[in-house]
Amino acid sequence: MGIRDVFAQNLKTLRLARGLSQEELAHRAEVDRTYISSLERCVYGASIDVVDRLAAVLGVEAADLLKRTPEQSGS
Amino acid sequence: MGIRDVFAQNLKTLRLARGLSQEELAHRAEVDRTYISSLERCVYGASIDVVDRLAAVLGVEAADLLKRTPEQSGS
Known part of the structure; x- marks a missing residue:
């Protein structure tokens, strides 16, 4: 499993464990919502x-x- | 200590522990030698x-x- 997949899975698992939407996580980390979505799909x-x-x-x-x-x- | 400093320190420590020059590490990882140098100086x-x-x-x-x-x- 590549590092992007590892990161994507850990990110999504922790985000959901914290009860955060992609929007909310993006807002708090000051990145774009679409960027979180891309990271969870291993695009970047x-x-x-x-x-x-x-x-x-x-x-x-x-x-x-x-x-x-x-x-x-x-x- | 910022994440770039942490990474730079760990990278340099491990590189030296393996007895590798920046050139040799760069060659094996297929990146430019100047890029390794930049990473160890927290430029990127x-x-x-x-x-x-x-x-x-x-x-x-x-x-x-x-x-x-x-x-x-x-x-």
């Missing part, structure tokens, strides 16, 4: 600056958003 | 694609390159 490789800003809003470390879960690492 | 916010490629060459996970050490987290 986010910069670490954006990863860090999103992590801060979600209450985690930037590294957490790039962490492969055991399922993501498998095969 | 690397994309997660580049972070992942560098991590692979260094034998770590992408997340490891964004991890704050206790010293980096402090104050």
